[in-house]
Structure formats: C-alpha cells, structure tokens
Amino acid sequence: QVQLVQSGVEVKKPGASVMVSCKASGYTFTTYGLSWVRQAPGQGLEWMGWISTYNHKTNYAQKVQGRVTMTTDTSTSTAYMELRSLRSDDTAVYYCARVAWEPADGFDFWGQGTLVIVSS
Amino acid sequence: EIVLTQSPGTLSLSPGERATLSCRTSQRVSSSYLAWYQQKPGQAPRFLIYGASRRATGIPDRFSGSGSGTDFTLTISRLEPEDFAVYYCQQYGDSPTWTFGQGTKVEIK
Numbered sequence: 052q053v054q055l056v057q058s059g060v061e062v063k064k065p066g067a068s069v070m071v072s073c074k075a076s077g078y079t080f081t082t083y084g085l086s087w088v089r090q091a092p093g094q095g096l097e098w099m100g101w102i103s104t105y106n107h108k109t110n111y112a113q114k115v116q117g118r119v120t121m122t123t124d125t126s127t128s129t130a131y132m133e134l135r136s137l138r139s140d141d142t143a144v145y146y147c148a149r150v151a152w153e154p155a156d157g158f159d160f161w162g163q164g165t166l167v168i169v170s171s
Numbered sequence: 172e173i174v175l176t177q178s179p180g181t182l183s184l185s186p187g188e189r190a191t192l193s194c195r196t197s198q199r200v201s202s203s204y205l206a207w208y209q210q211k212p213g214q215a216p217r218f219l220i221y222g223a224s225r226r227a228t229g230i231p232d233r234f235s236g237s238g239s240g241t242d243f244t245l246t247i248s249r250l251e252p253e254d255f256a257v258y259y260c261q262q263y264g265d266s267p268t269w270t271f272g273q274g275t276k277v278e279i280k
Contacts (some may be wrong), residue, residue, distance in 0.1 A: 086269065088216075096208075096259055096271040110266045142212065146215055154221060155263040156204030161215035 053077040053163035054152065055147050062168045068135040071165045073147030080128035081105050084150035086158060087121060087132045089143040099141075102130065137169045173198050175260055175272035183280040190247040194260035198230050204263040207236055207245045210274075213257045219258075220245065220264045247277070255279050 058072040073085065087099040102121040108120050117155035122131045130147055146164045148158035174197040184190055202223035208216040218227040220236035223243055233248040245256055256268070260272040 088271075093272045096210075096261075096269060098269045101269075102265055110268065112268070148216075151218075151221065151268075152212060154267050155201075155204045157208075157261055157263070157269070158216075159218045159227065161217075166217055 053149065053160045054101075055088055055160055056166060057145075057147060057150060057162040057165045060166045061128070062169070062170065063097050064171055065135050065137055065139060065169055065170075068133060069147050069167050070131055070133045071167070072128040073162050075128045075149070076131070078149075080123075083152065084154065085123070085130045086122075086148050086150055087119075087156070088146045088148055090146070090164075091140070091143040094143075097144075101134070109119070134167075137167075139169050141167065142169045143167060173200060173262055173272055175220070175262055177258075177272035178261060181276045181278060183278050184250055185280045186250050186252055188250050190234060190245075190250055190254070190277055192245040192247075192258055192277070194238075194243040194245070194269045194272050195241070196241045196262060200262050202239045202243075205243050206263075207260045208259045208261065209254075209256045210259065212272055216259065217237075225234060235261075250277070252279075 054076045056074045061069050081104045087100045101111045118135050123130045147162040149160040151159045178193045198268050205223040207220040210216040224236045235246045235247045257274045257276045259274045262270050
C-alpha cells in the first residue's frame with residue numbers, strides 16, 4: 052500500500068532553516084511527482100511547490116520562492132523540503148503529497164504531516 | 172492567478188441531511204482540473220473527487236461532484252457522522268501549479 056512517512060516535529064528560531072523529509076513506499080518512486088502543502092494553525096491548505104521525482108524539475112509557489120528548495124533521493128525514495136530564513140508565520144503543519152498519475156487530478160496520497168514551530 | 176472561493180464558510184446540518192458545497196473560480200477552468208478533499212481535525216487531507224465528478228478509490232457514492240466553467244459543487248447526499256469535516260476544492264494550473272479554496276466546514280447542527 053502507498054505510504055508517505057514524514058519526519059517529526061521541528062522547533063526553530065526565526066532566521067533558521069528547517070528540512071522536512073518524506074519517505075515513500077508501496078509504489079515506484081520515480082513514477083509520480085510530489086508536492087508540498089502547508090497549513091498554518093486554524094487555516095486552510097497552501098500549495099508550496101512540486102518536484103518531479105523523475106528529472107528533479109521543480110516549480111515553487113511565488114510566496115516561498117527563493118526560500119524553499121525541494122529535492123529527492125531516489126536511492127531511498129525520500130523527498131526533502133528545506134525552508135530557509137524562517138519567520139513566525141512559517142509555523143504550520145507541512146505535508147508531502149503524491150501527485151496523481153495525471154497531475155490535473157490532484158494529490159492522491161498524503162503524508163501524516165510535520166509540525167514546524169518557529170519561535171524565539 | 173485563479174482564485175477559488177468556497178461557500179458557505181460553515182454549513183450546519185444534521186446527520187441524514189443533504190450537504191451542498193460550492194466552489195467558484197475567478198476564471199473558467201477545465202472540469203478535468205478540479206478536485207475536492209476532506210480533512211478531519213488532526214488528520215491529513217483525503218482525496219475525494221477528481222475531474223470535478225470522479226470519485227477517488229474507496230470514496231462512498233454518497234459523495235458526488237458536478238459543475239463546469241466557474242461553478243463547481245460537492246454534494247453529500249445523506250450525511251453520515253464521519254462526514255463532518257472541512258472540505259477543500261483545488262484547481263490545477265500550468266507549470267504545474269495547484270490552488271486551494273479556503274475551505275467549507277460541515278458541522279453538526
């Protein structure tokens with residue numbers, strides 16, 4: 052069965068960086084793209100970016116462009132999302148999500164989420 | 172950038188009732204590019220509907236999607252206790268990009 056298992060809670064100070072991992076299993080990793088979505092406390096879902104697990108091409112949302120880097124390690128079927136220059140409004144649950152075979156269909160499987168707290 | 176506006180913000184209904192949720196887009200979008208998700212407190216979103224009207228694997232047939240152009244609807248024919256949750260619509264764009272609506276909360280009346 053498809054599973055996306057994310058790394059644990061992170062607490063960071065403003066200005067620091069955080070890296071969240073997402074380990075995939077149950078399917079061929081390089082066949083499906085991955086997206087990252089975040090959700091601030093009590094707020095809605097915000098798409099952050101996408102990475103092709105096949106050729107490592109990326110596309111980032113304008114809001115985080117310049118601060119975010121998404122990568123993958125195909126040898127371990129793991130995706131990573133690094134966010135730099137953290138601010139208090141980056142406090143959120145960060146999700147990785149598998150992009151469906153047809154990308155227009157959406158995100159068919161999700162990780163359990165990783166809480167990132169940014170606080171001095 | 173296409174903006175998705177969901178209404179109402181909160182829907183208060185009783186189990187067994189019908190729920191009708193709206194998602195309006197600021198520009199016409201292909202119905203192939205519209206999806207819906209369900210999210211319960213403390214959980215990741217769950218993939219419900221894609222292509223505006225196609226149920227994802229394992230989704231009960233009380234969930235249905237419809238619409239075209241700029242107006243899309245998610246209908247839950249008879250609410251079960253486990254259906255009380257927040258629902259999000261999502262649109263796919265070029266590059267690729269994805270955009271979510273702000274969500275509709277379906278709560279127990």
